[in-house]
Amino acid sequence: MTGAESFGLTDADLAVKPTVYAPGMFDGKVALVSGGAGGIGRATAWLLARLGAHVIISGRSEAKIAGLIGAMRETGLACSGHAVDIREPEGVAAFFDRIWDEHGQLDLLVNSAGGQFPQAAIDFSVKGWNAVINTNLNGTWFMMQAAARKWRDAGQPGSIVNVVVVTTHGLHGVAHTVAARAGVIGLSRSVAVEWAPLGIRVNCVAPGAIETDGWKVYTPQVRAAYPMTNPMMRAGDAWDIAEASVYLGGPAGKFITGELLTVDGGGQLWGETWTTGKPDYFKGADSRGADRPDGD
Numbered sequence: 001m002t003g004a005e006s007f008g009l010t011d012a013d014l015a016v017k018p019t020v021y022a023p024g025m026f027d028g029k030v031a032l033v034s035g036g037a038g039g040i041g042r043a044t045a046w047l048l049a050r051l052g053a054h055v056i057i058s059g060r061s062e063a064k065i066a067g068l069i070g071a072m073r074e075t076g077l078a079c080s081g082h083a084v085d086i087r088e089p090e091g092v093a094a095f096f097d098r099i100w101d102e103h104g105q106l107d108l109l110v111n112s113a114g115g116q117f118p119q120a121a122i123d124f125s126v127k128g129w130n131a132v133i134n135t136n137l138n139g140t141w142f143m144m145q146a147a148a149r150k151w152r153d154a155g156q157p158g159s160i161v162n163v164v165v166v167t168t169h170g171l172h173g174v175a176h177t178v179a180a181r182a183g184v185i186g187l188s189r190s191v192a193v194e195w196a197p198l199g200i201r202v203n204c205v206a207p208g209a210i211e212t213d214g215w216k217v218y219t220p221q222v223r224a225a226y227p228m229t230n231p232m233m234r235a236g237d238a239w240d241i242a243e244a245s246v247y248l249g250g251p252a253g254k255f256i257t258g259e260l261l262t263v264d265g266g267g268q269l270w271g272e273t274w275t276t277g278k279p280d281y282f283k284g285a286d287s288r289g290a291d292r293p294d295g296d
């Protein structure tokens with residue numbers, strides 16, 4: 001793989017890709033997309049802005065955010081951005097202060113910031129484990145809590161969509177992220193009830209194999225198998241997740257809270273995903289059991 005290789009939809013694609021949603025659906029609304037300059041977040045930012053929202057884009061890299069804002073503004077869309085590490089609760093709280101100072105409202109938060117690296121769980125270092133848990137569980141929580149506090153204090157309703165992973169079946173070699181995302185799903189179900197009196201809805205979207213630059217952390221051999229991890233035998237694209245997030249987070253989802261929507265081409269029903277490559281032990285009937293330590 002060369003450094004220039006890139007995966008998934010480009011800004012040029014996202015600027016014109018057809019959508020099922022009506023123009024103007026988010027007129028007058030403000031949406032925040034964390035990880036908004038990544039693959040799924042970027043598609044979500046484009047979609048929300050094309051539907052009329054002012055979109056605030058966050059991530060760690062100023063340069064990535066600036067590039068996206070430039071591309072979106074060139075097409076006349078309303079957006080702004082700020083570099084925020086979701087693992088820093090003070091920085092996150094200050095970010096939400098700034099949002100209220102500048103806009104006086106936030107209608108939708110999509111938490112797409114996240115990620116992991118593939119490794120056998122038995123080899124996780126403490127630092128690696130903590131990096132993934134801090135990013136995906138703690139960081140997502142800091143964003144959720146900061147948003148909810150602002151909505152409560154302002155007496156405004158709000159909606160949160162957390163982008164997670166499929167935790168129920170077949171995602172191997174990333175146990176740290178499965179643990180973190182199962183935490184986010186549980187947390188979301190709990191606060192969906194606690195925050196219902198505040199008018200805050202909380203939902204999750206679990207993508208299957210969605211071709212984005214996030215795939216660069218996996219080997220070419222592993223990536224090549226991703227389209228075969230579901231019965232549709234193809235990868236999805238970031239627009240699939242953007243449209244699912246808008247369904248749950250926007251007006252179409254107004255009676256939905258505490259829900260998990262899996263968008264994986266049926267991968268949770270058939271298929272398996274080995275992010276570290278499939279061990280010989282699991283390959284084919286001929287070798288079944290051959291490596292079993294009990295020798296039976």
Ligand SMILES: CCCCCCCCCCC/C=C/C(=O)SCCNC(=O)CCNC(=O)[C@H](O)C(C)(C)COP(=O)(O)OP(=O)(O)OC[C@H]1O[C@@H](n2cnc3c(N)ncnc32)[C@H](O)[C@@H]1OP(=O)(O)O
Pocket residue numbers: 114115116117118119125127128129131132135165166169170171207208209210212213214215217226229264267268269271272273275
């Ligand atoms: C039903 C079936 C399911 C269907 C599903 C099919 C789906 C298939 C698709 C695959 C699944 C998911 C894909 C995606 O999510 S892709 C998009 C997400 N994007 C990323 O993952 C981006 C890449 N990842 C990261 O940036 C990092 O992993 C991280 C999120 C942790 C970033 O944090 P941080 O910047 O703090 O991390 P560092 O790089 O500084 O590393 C900190 C320590 O972590 C350890 N580490 C990091 N990388 C590795 C590695 N490759 N191997 C081993 N250990 C690693 C290490 O201890 C680091 O510390 P040191 O650098 O000091 O050693």
Ligand SMILES: NC(=O)C1=CN([C@@H]2O[C@H](COP(=O)(O)OP(=O)(O)OC[C@H]3O[C@@H](n4cnc5c(N)ncnc54)[C@H](OP(=O)(O)O)[C@@H]3O)[C@@H](O)[C@H]2O)C=CC1
Pocket residue numbers: 034035036037038039040041058059060061062064084085086087112113114115116135139163164165166206207208209210211212213214215
């Ligand atoms: N693509 C796929 O197949 C799948 C993706 N997912 C999940 O969907 C989400 C989005 O993935 P995708 O768009 O593909 O991946 P990308 O790697 O393209 O985007 C993830 C974004 O998260 C941001 N981010 C990471 N850590 C932090 C942090 N500590 N603080 C702030 N921002 C951070 C990064 O921004 P920056 O570089 O600026 O830090 C990056 O732009 C992730 O949670 C991912 O795990 C789940 C299943 C499958």
